[in-house]
Amino acid sequence: MGCSVVSELLEGYDLDRLTIATLASHSSLQIAHGAKKEGFSTLLVVTEDRVGFYGQFKHLVDYFIVVRRWSDLCSREVVEELRSRNSVFVPHGSFVEYVGMDCATGLSVPIFGLRSLFPIEADQHAKMELLRSAEIPTPTTYSLDSEIDGLAIVKLPGAKGGRGYFIASSRQEIAERLRALVDRGLVSDVSKVIIQEYLVGVTAYFHYFYSPVLERLEITGADIRYESDVDSLRRIPIEKLKEIGVEPTFTVVGNIPVVLRESLLPAVYSYGEKFVNKTKEVLPPGVVGPFCLEGVVDRDANIKIFEFSGRIVAGTNLYVNGSPYTYLYWDEPMSVGRRIAREIRLAVEKNRLSSVIT
Ligand SMILES: Nc1ncnc2c1ncn2[C@@H]1O[C@H](COP(=O)(O)OP(=O)(O)O)[C@@H](O)[C@H]1O
Ligand SMILES: [Mg+2]
Secondary structure, rough: OOOOHHHHHOOOHHHHOOOOEEEEEOOHHHHHHHHHHHOEEEEEEEEEEEEEEEHHHHHOOOOEEEOOOOOHHHHHHHHHHHHHHOEEEEEEEOOHHHHHHHHHHHOOOOOOOOOHHHHHHOOHHHHHHHHHHHOOOOEEEEOOOOOOOEEEEOOOOOHHHOOOOOOOOOHHHHHHHHHHHHHHHOOOHHHHOOOEOOEEEEEEEEEEEEOOOOOOEEEEEEEEEEEEHHOOOOOOOHHHHHHOOOOEEEEEEEEEEOOOHHHHHHHHHHHHHHHHHHHHHHHOOOEEEEEEEEEOOOOOOOOOEEEEOOOOOHHHHHHOOOOHHHHHHOOOOHHHHHHHHHHHEEEHOOOHHHOOOO
């Protein structure tokens, strides 16, 4: 989105009275909490069934907009109300999934972050291609007819949270299993399937924040996804699961904090820099604010990245009062939610709000 569109989005806005708005889900309480700390008004768009839960947090949320469906976010009434409160909308990990791509990319409210990244995030092939073109190490991608060297993880399109992914060791096995899934109607478009080298090592999810205002990249934390059933395999032999016909899934249940070995940090940082620079080049103005690289660290401390998120990830909820890294940058409790609000505040002070919204 070019500058002219950004200025249209901000038309009629009172920049001294901004409201930070998001959907009541994912990391919204952290975002609201951080916005309050930085002196902003806050607004949550919430569905009826969640009013009871989110209503407890009136000290964090100034305004609620209750909707029947998430996609009502893009209705004229909701957009008007958001605009009348000078809202800057923060897209979190559930945003595109809940409101749909057209609403997410077309929302007539300033968004903190890079809208043009949404469609790329939604396309597994485009996503991996962006990482590769940034020269970030990634697992090998196989095509349906290439021989598999070692193990491969097969990712089905639209399989939410790793449910339905499977691990295989040969081209024949993959072909057979995909055929069975197509026959059962569980996969419609085999060309959308991703076949990737299965990385042996431990998973780690690196959180970053790119500040256009300070022109600097910060590491804000790291987490481990706690995934059922794969993370239970130390409790039960996989053969026993196989006996009863259970294929372990990668369904996210929660997030576990991790502090990285300090000697890994320079490499982790350089991957983040590559990501920032590549997005600046191919999707100007480039990534804004929080993003996450998801990777596996092997026994020789090599790190490969198997996916990214261009928005705030739920793993940051671990650090509502700041992480070991944000404390080093800021010397005060600084969650990613607060960091977003701080960036917006700094941008307003320097008359540069248009450089953090799209
Ligand atoms: N190449 C890989 N090697 C090893 N494990 C992987 C690989 N790709 C994904 N995983 C595992 O599968 C999980 C889900 O995969 P991911 O690509 O992140 O899909 P999504 O988050 O969209 O469900 C990851 O969190 C990780 O545990
Ligand atoms: Mg993932």
